[in-house]
Every structure is written in C-alpha cells, then in structure tokens.
Amino acid sequence: xxxxxxxxxxxxxxxxxxxxxxxxxxxxxxxxxxxxxxxxxxxxxxxxxxxxxxxxxxxxxxxxxxxxxxxxxxxxxxxxxxxxxxxxxxxxxxxxxxxxxxxxxxxxxxxxxxxxxxxxxxxxxxxxxxxxxxxxxxxxxxxxxxxxxxxxxxxxxxxxxxxxxxxxxxxxxxxxxxxxxxxxxxxxxxxxxxxxxxxxxxxxxxxxxxxxxxxxxxxxxxxxxxxxxxxxxxxxxxxxxxxxxxxxxxxxxxxxxxxxxxxxxxxxxxxxxxxxxxxxxxxxxxxxxxxxxxxxxxxxxxxxxxxxxxxxxxxxxxxxxxxxxxxxxxxxxxxxxxxxxxxxxxxxxxxxxxxxxxxxxxxxxxxxxxxxxxxxxxxxxxxxxxxxxxxxxxxxxxxxxxxxxxxxxxxxxxxxxxxxxxxxxxxxxxxxxxxxx
Amino acid sequence: xxxxxxxxxxxxxxxxxxxxxxxxxxxxxxxxxxxxxxxxxxxxxxxxxxxxxxxxxxxxxxxxxxxxxxxxxxxxxxxxxxxxxxxxxxxxxxxxxxxxxxxxxxxxxxxxxxxxxxxxxxxxxxxxxxxxxxxxxxxxxxxxxxxxxxxxxxxxxxxxxxxxxxxxxxxxxxxxxxxxxxxxxxxxxxxxxxxxxxxxxxxxxxxxxxxxxxxxxxxxxxxxxxxxxxxxxxxxxxxxxxxxxxxxxxxxxxxxxxxxxxxxxxxxxxxxxxxxxxxxxxxxxxxxxxxxxxxxxxxxxxxxxxxxxxxxxxxxxxxxxxxxxxxxxxxxxxxxxxxxxxxxxxxxxxxxxxxxxxxxxxxxxxxxxxxxxxxxxxxxxxxxxxxxxxxxxxxxxxxxxxxxxxxxxxxxxxxxxxxxxxxxxxxxxxxxxxxxx
Numbered sequence: 001x002x003x004x005x006x007x008x009x010x011x012x013x014x015x016x017x018x019x020x021x022x023x024x025x026x027x028x029x030x031x032x033x034x035x036x037x038x039x040x041x042x043x044x045x046x047x048x049x050x051x052x053x054x055x056x057x058x059x060x061x062x063x064x065x066x067x068x069x070x071x072x073x074x075x076x077x078x079x080x081x082x083x084x085x086x087x088x089x090x091x092x093x094x095x096x097x098x099x100x101x102x103x104x105x106x107x108x109x110x111x112x113x114x115x116x117x118x119x120x121x122x123x124x125x126x127x128x129x130x131x132x133x134x135x136x137x138x139x140x141x142x143x144x145x146x147x148x149x150x151x152x153x154x155x156x157x158x159x160x161x162x163x164x165x166x167x168x169x170x171x172x173x174x175x176x177x178x179x180x181x182x183x184x185x186x187x188x189x190x191x192x193x194x195x196x197x198x199x200x201x202x203x204x205x206x207x208x209x210x211x212x213x214x215x216x217x218x219x220x221x222x223x224x225x226x227x228x229x230x231x232x233x234x235x236x237x238x239x240x241x242x243x244x245x246x247x248x249x250x251x252x253x254x255x256x257x258x259x260x261x262x263x264x265x266x267x268x269x270x271x272x273x274x275x276x277x278x279x280x281x282x283x284x285x286x287x288x289x290x291x292x293x294x295x296x297x298x299x300x301x302x303x304x305x306x307x308x309x310x311x312x313x314x315x316x317x318x319x320x321x322x323x324x325x326x327x328x329x330x331x332x333x334x335x336x337x338x339x340x341x342x343x344x345x346x347x348x349x350x351x352x353x354x355x356x357x358x359x360x361x362x363x364x365x366x367x368x369x370x371x372x373x374x375x376x377x378x379x380x381x382x383x384x385x386x387x388x389x390x391x392x393x394x395x396x397x398x399x400x401x402x403x404x405x406x407x408x409x410x411x412x413x414x415x416x417x418x419x420x421x422x423x424x425x426x427x428x429x430x431x432x433x434x435x436x437x
Numbered sequence: 438x439x440x441x442x443x444x445x446x447x448x449x450x451x452x453x454x455x456x457x458x459x460x461x462x463x464x465x466x467x468x469x470x471x472x473x474x475x476x477x478x479x480x481x482x483x484x485x486x487x488x489x490x491x492x493x494x495x496x497x498x499x500x501x502x503x504x505x506x507x508x509x510x511x512x513x514x515x516x517x518x519x520x521x522x523x524x525x526x527x528x529x530x531x532x533x534x535x536x537x538x539x540x541x542x543x544x545x546x547x548x549x550x551x552x553x554x555x556x557x558x559x560x561x562x563x564x565x566x567x568x569x570x571x572x573x574x575x576x577x578x579x580x581x582x583x584x585x586x587x588x589x590x591x592x593x594x595x596x597x598x599x600x601x602x603x604x605x606x607x608x609x610x611x612x613x614x615x616x617x618x619x620x621x622x623x624x625x626x627x628x629x630x631x632x633x634x635x636x637x638x639x640x641x642x643x644x645x646x647x648x649x650x651x652x653x654x655x656x657x658x659x660x661x662x663x664x665x666x667x668x669x670x671x672x673x674x675x676x677x678x679x680x681x682x683x684x685x686x687x688x689x690x691x692x693x694x695x696x697x698x699x700x701x702x703x704x705x706x707x708x709x710x711x712x713x714x715x716x717x718x719x720x721x722x723x724x725x726x727x728x729x730x731x732x733x734x735x736x737x738x739x740x741x742x743x744x745x746x747x748x749x750x751x752x753x754x755x756x757x758x759x760x761x762x763x764x765x766x767x768x769x770x771x772x773x774x775x776x777x778x779x780x781x782x783x784x785x786x787x788x789x790x791x792x793x794x795x796x797x798x799x800x801x802x803x804x805x806x807x808x809x810x811x812x813x814x815x816x817x818x819x820x821x822x823x824x825x826x827x828x829x830x831x832x833x834x835x836x837x838x839x840x841x842x843x844x845x846x847x848x849x850x851x852x853x854x855x856x857x858x859x860x861x862x863x864x865x866x867x868x869x870x871x872x873x874x
Contacts, residue, residue, distance in 0.1 A: 040868075040869065041580065041584060041867070041868065041869045042868045042869070058495060058496065058497035059495065059496075059868060060495035060497075060866045060868060063868050065627070065867045065868065067627035067628070067867075068627065068867070071626055071627070074629070077630065078587075079587070079588065080584040080587075080588070080869075081588065097585070097588060097589075098588040098589075099588065099589075143478065147478060147517040148534070150515075150516070150517075151516065151517070151518070151534060151535040151536065152534075152535075152536075189508055190502070190504035190505065190508070191504070192511070193514065429497045430478070430502045430504075430505070431478065431479045431496060431497060431500050431502065432477065432478045432479070432517075
C-alpha cells in the first residue's frame with residue numbers, strides 16, 4: 001500500500017471524464033500530488049459518441065490517452081483500474097489489479113451509466129450510448145444488419161434495417177439525425193441492391209415533445225427537421241418492454257413494444273434515455289450508510305460539493321446531486337458543463353484549504369445547451385434566452401465542439417474527417433470490428 | 438442460390454486484399470459482373486499494420502470500407518462472409534451466412550496467415566502481425582504491460598516490459614524499430630515512474646542477417662541502426678519453443694526459448710516470421726485432389742496464373758505459388774506488388790478471353806523493396822540495384838506509402854497523424870480497447 005504520510009497532500013480523482021480531467025488540470029499549480037484512477041486509459045469526448053456510432057468519426061478522433069493529457073503536468077499520476085471499495089475512515093481505495101491507494105482528499109467523478117428503469121429486455125436486447133464500447137456496438141450492429149440484408153433480403157421484412165432509438169433528449173435526437181444521414185447519404189450508395197425505402201429510423205419519446213430541457217420551440221424545430229429528413233418520431237408514448245427474437249443468429253435484434261401495444265421490430269435498438277449514477281455510488285453507500293442519494297442514484301452533496309460530514313470527499317459531475325443557486329435550486333443536468341465547473345471548483349477549494357483560506361459555495365454558470373440534428377441543422381439555447389437553429393445553429397455547434405476539442409490532439413483529425421464527410425457525403429469509419437485473431 | 442445463367446459473365450473475387458482489389462478495379466470497363474467476397478467489410482493496408490501495433494496510426498487510417506472503394510464502380514458487388522467450400526465442377530462457392538454463389542470465373546486472392554512451423558507454444562503465447570485484429574492485440578498487450586508495471590513494478594524483473602519479436606524480415610524489423618521508438622519517445626514520458634532502462638525490445642532471427650531478401654549491406658545497415666537505437670538483435674539463432682507462465686492474470690506472456698537454450702521472458706511475444714496460404718487453399722484441395730501446393734501451402738499455378746486444368750480459376754497473390762520469368766523462375770515474394778500485378782493480369786486475361794483474344798503469360802515486374810527502421814531511417818532497394826538508406830531512404834519510403842494510400846480516403850489522416858508523431862514525439866492512438874459494454 002502506498003503510504004499517505006511523509007509526502008505531499010495527495011488528491012485521488014476517480015474518473016477521467018470531463019469532471020476528473022478538469023479537476024486534475026486545475027490542480028496543476030497547487031502543491032499536491034494528483035492520482036487519476038479510471039478503468040480506461042483514455043478520456044472519451046462523450047458529446048461525440050453518436051458520431052462514432054454513425055461511422056462519422058473513429059475511436060481515436062474522440063478519445064485521448066489520459067497519460068498524454070497530463071504529459072507536461074508533473075504532479076499527476078495515472079492508475080488504470082476499477083475502484084472496488086472505498087474505506088472512508090481509513091481514507092483508502094481498493095483498486096482492481098493495483099495496491100490499495102491512500103488519499104488525503106478524494107474527488108469522485110465517476111459519472112453515470114445507462115439505466116433501464118426496470119423495463120424488461122433493455123439489458124438483453126438494447127445497446128446504450130454512454131461509452132466508447134457502446135458506440136462501437138451500435139456501429140457494428142447497424143453495419144452488420146445491412147450486410148445481412150444484402151445476403152438475405154427477405155429479412156428486411158422482419159425489420160432488420162430498422163434502428164429504434166428510445167429517448168428524445170439530445171442523445172436520441174443526435175443519434176436519430178446521424179443515423180438517418182448514414183442511411184440516406186452513405187448506405188444507400190454502399191448497398192445499391194437494397195430497397196432503402198424499407199429502412200427506418202424510429203425515435204421514441206415518452207414526453208410530448210423532443211429535447212425536454214430546451215425551449216419548446218426548439219424541440220418543435222428538431223421534430224420538424226427530423227421528420228422532414230425521414231425519421232419517424234413517436235411522441236407521448238412510453239416503452240412497455242423490449243422483446244428479443246429467436247433464431248441463431250437472430251434475424252433481428254428484437255422489438256420495442258410501446259405502452260399503447262404497438263410493436264416496432266428492429267435490427268438495432270438503442271437505449272438513449274435515462275442514466276443512473278456509476279456503481280461507485282453504491283460502494284460509497286456500502287462504506288458509509290449515512291450517504292444520501294436522490295432519484296437516479298446521485299449522491300447528495302453540500303453547497304461546497306463535499307459529502308456531508310466528510311469535507312475531504314468531493315463529489316462532482318453526473319454522479320453528484322449538485323444543485324444550482326448555491327445548493328438550493330434544481331438538480332444540475334448530467335452533461336459536461338456542470339462536471340467541468342465542479343472539477344474546477346473542487347480544485348480551487350482544495351488549494352484554498354491548503355492555503356488556510358476558504359471558498360465561496362459552488363455556483364453553476366449556465367453556458368447554454370446545443371444539440372445537432374444533422375447536416376446544416378442544430379439547435380442552440382443561450383443562458384440569456386437567445387436561441388439559434390438551422391444552419392447558423394449548426395455552425396455554432398461545429399465551432400464550439402472544435403474549440404472544446406482544442407487541447408486534445410484530435411482536432412485536426414476531426415476536422416479532416418468532418419470535412420471529408422461534409423463534402424463527399426462519405427463516412428470513413430464504417431468498419432465492422434475485426435474479431436478473429 | 439444466385440443462378441449463373443441469363444446474365445453477364447460473373448467474376449467472383451475471393452479476398453479484398455491488394456490482389457483482389459486490383460483485379461476488381463481492373464475489371465471496371467470489362468462487361469462482367471464482379472462479386473468480391475471477404476470476411477471483413479474493409480480492406481487492410483497491411484504494410485502499415487506495424488504502425489497500428491505501435492500506436493502511431495489507428496484502425497481507420499489504414500482500413501478502407503470495401504463498398505466505399507467501389508462506390509463508383511457499378512459492376513462490383515460485395516459479399517461479407519467466409520468461403521466454406523469450393524465446388525469446382527459446379528462452379529459454386531459455399532459462403533457462411535449467405536446463399537451459395539455461382540461463378541463463371543473465379544479469382545482466388547485469399548492471402549496468407551501466420552504459420553507456426555509446428556513450434557510449440559506459438560499459437561498459445563505469441564501474437565501474429567497479419568491482420569488488424571493482430572495489430573490491435575499487440576498494441577493492447579504492450580500498453581497493458583506498462584500499466585501493469587506501473588501498478589506492480591516488481592513484475593518488471595519478470596520481463597513484463599520486454600517485447601520479443603521473432604523474425605528479422607521487413608515485418609520484424611519495422612515492428613522492432615517502431616516499438617523501440619514507442620518506448621523511448623512516448624512511454625518513457627507517459628510512465629515517468631518506471632525505469633525504462635529495464636524495458637527491452639528483442640529481435641530474433643534464425644539467419645545470419647536481417648532483411649534476408651535485401652542486399653546484404655542493407656541488412657547490415659538495419660542491424661546497426663536498430664542496435665544504435667537500443668534494440669537487442671539476436672542473429673543465427675532459432676526458436677526452440679515458446680513457454681507460457683502461470684498465474685491469473687499471468688505476470689508475463691511467457692518466454693521465448695532459443696535453440697541455444699537461452700530463455701527470453703517477455704510481456705509481449707510477436708511471431709513475425711513465416712506465413713502459410715489461407716485456409717481456402719485447403720478447401721480447394723478438398724474440392725480437387727489434383728491441386729498441387731508448394732512449401733507454405735501455396736497453390737501451384739500455370740504461366741497464366743490459372744489452376745492447371747481449370748482456366749476459369751485464377752489464383753493470385755500470397756496464396757499462389759506464382760513465379761517470375763514467365764513461370765520458370767523463383768517463387769514470387771508474398772508482398773503487395775506480386776498480388777497487385779497478378780490481379781491486374783487476371784483482369785486483363787478475363788477481358789481478352791471474353792473478347793476472343795489471348796494474353797501473354799504473366800510477367801512480374803520487380804519494383805524494388807523497402808523497409809522502415811524508424812524515424813529518419815529506412816532501407817530501399819531498386820530493381821536496377823540502386824539502394825538508399827538513412828534519412829533519404831526514409832523520405833522515399835514515406836512518399837511511396839503516401840502515394841500508395843492515394844485513392845483510399847485515409848491519406849489526409851495519415852499525414853496528420855504522421856506529422857503529429859514526427860513533430861511532437863507523441864502517439865495519438867495509444868488506446869487500450871474498451872471491453873465492457
């Protein structure tokens with residue numbers, strides 16, 4: 001076990017997502033040793049996972065080696081592993097394939113995972129869109145369905161070329177738009193023998209409109225754009241269950257059965273609704289039964305983003321139930337900005353404590369939201385109430401995402417790939433994963 | 438089953454490697470229907486597999502969707518599947534997950550796979566370098582070894598940070614040079630806590646010199662360059678067996694036991710020597726016991742690259758025992774050029790037959806050979822006997838490989854990645870594959 005004495009104050013950050021990376025970066029001039037623990041050796045730029053799922057970008061375009069990010073920041077070390085247990089009294093983490101790790105301050109930024117809300121069949125027959133492995137699984141499934149339909153066109157009648165997406169939030173909308181483009185611009189040309197009129201992209205949302213967190217007129221705009229491009233949108237209808245199909249390999253992935261009894265057979269089913277806190281939240285409860293959670297398993301934190309009674313444990317990002325208005329307002333959305341701002345706040349608070357000063361409570365600064373619907377179409381909402389949509393919104397979306405990728409090495413590649421996609425209507429990354437050795 | 442009557446002459450090409458792609462492309466103006474069958478939906482640019490193995494390039498940089506390559510060539514169709522049997526009398530292929538496929542002319546371009554020469558332990562404990570899956574497995578293994586050593590530094594004494602490469606031909610030399618660079622330029626900075634002086638790259642060759650097919654002074658040059666950069670080269674020593682190690686997960690991959698009794702424990706063992714014809718060769722023998730093969734299982738063909746007695750069956754590239762000097766000279770090397778030229782020849786011969794004319798026997802035109810040893814170092818040999826090495830050789834190598842990638846979409850990305858690697862001494866693709874869903 002690495003001893004926690006006779007050395008600098010050690011901050012252990014669990015999770016190399018937006019929150020964890022922001023916290024570690026913001027500690028660069030603080031006299032602490034930082035250790036980032038993550039189960040992957042790369043950071044994933046989650047907002048662009050749907051691009052990998054729709055073959056527009058490949059993994060290395062939106063992934064960045066964690067050790068590479070901190071090459072020049074010499075107070076950061078990286079540990080590849082999963083946190084198996086938290087000993088909150090001894091201030092020690094148990095990590096798979098690694099000696100126990102002691103901390104002086106802990107920053108929990110482990111994120112969230114897909115939640116099935118107890119709906120039958122989700123885990124077995126649907127794919128989430130929260131990780132790189134998810135995105136590759138969706139891409140693989142869609143491309144294999146088309147190859148299979150080329151060999152056995154009769155399976156198209158069973159819904160093989162249907163992609164059903166559950167959840168009309170930004171993830172579902174972006175994936176639906178991207179998939180429709182992949183179909184109409186790329187696969188239509190790749191598979192001239194298939195009747196693409198029988199392929200379907202179906203987006204299912206339980207609420208009465210798309211993009212719930214956005215202004216209503218932007219949800220309407222997204223709905224009109226998606227429908228005009230050929231996406232079938234089902235609103236105001238929940239999902240009762242997801243069924244599989246027999247056969248080996250099964251002819252289609254299964255069917256989404258709606259609450260009104262309708263059945264949508266589909267070759268690919270994506271579960272793009274609902275997340276729950278990462279399993280680490282449960283380990284924290286195991287360690288300290290006094291830990292409170294909200295709906296979605298998010299850990300309740302104080303106005304300074306620490307665990308009540310444990311000022312040495314910060315909880316930030318998707319795994320935290322942090323609130324705006326200095327802890328009194330609504331739960332913050334589980335997107336990049338609250339995680340980044342929470343990470344920076346935690347770093348500032350750690351520095352202040354070591355310097356013997358105090359910090360104001362966390363205050364979230366809303367920077368607005370964006371969702372892209374497809375080529376030349378996106379919706380943006382700024383905190384002052386202004387909105388953008390259409391081509392202008394898309395250019396704002398593109399510019400912001402390129403800026404956000406700055407600092408990661410992939411921006412040039414992303415630019416090359418996006419330029420290529422835009423001008424040639426081609427997608428370079430449509431590779432079905434090699435499996436045999 | 439797709440009927441073979443009442444339609445245009447159908448050419449079925451098995452394999453989307455250099456030979457198969459060249460044949461199909463060269464048939465673009467011939468009044469035939471072409472069907473390419475491959476187990477992958479992408480073409481792999483094999484000469485750069487070592488770049489993926491050493492994290493310099495990612496998969497999509499050297500892979501290209503087969504359907505994308507033939508987007509504009511409307512007489513080509515693509516089938517994703519493996520050839521399970523050849524019925525040479527009925528001119529029909531049995532393909533996994535696909536209806537049987539009839540042909541009028543067959544072009545077999547299925548390539549070669551790693552051969553273990555019956556040496557014990559190769560299959561269990563070593564990784565080949567013939568496919569994208571191989572390259573990703575090598576990359577994964579090396580990066581995981583370093584992460585593991587960071588967690589358990591005592592394992593370095595067991596050889597965890599050693600990469601042992603068996604085979605001093607171009608593949609082994611390029612991989613050894615690339616791995617040494619990955620160690621000294623990138624991983625040294627990624628893992629500042631590890632003592633990289635205890636990492637080793639060991640290249641083992643049974644012959645007395647490296648790069649057997651090249652002029653001796655180029656092999657010597659490669660030897661000097663590799664050694665000066667820190668690669669340990671063992672010459673004139675065969676491999677007796679490869680041993681595994683106990684433990685779960687095992688502390689190292691195993692050990693290479695040399696014919697002189699020396700044991701080289703290693704975290705990663707790459708088998709870069711020896712290939713044998715793809716399994717399809719055996720299926721052809723099953724179909725027609727008269728089929729002859731040479732050492733390495735390569736199928737004997739006549740001067741027109743067809744199977745004796747079966748003028749409708751062309752066999753080209755690594756799977757064929759084609760010879761230069763119009764069928765009387767030495768066996769051609771199993772590299773890209775003979776496959777490309779064989780593919781073009783087969784296409785020309787098919788066109789000539791349909792036009793009622795004849796074709797000269799196949800004549801191989803040697804265009805020389807190249808192997809890169811690392812940054813600013815490569816060796817080139819031209820057919821007139823001229824040679825190049827050092828920085829000039831490297832620039833020739835770089836230029837040629839960029840030109841060869843033209844026509845595939847990846848050239849811009851490759852340029853971006855190589856430029857990035859060259860000027861920053863960084864490698865962008867050092868991602869350990871995501872495994873959990």
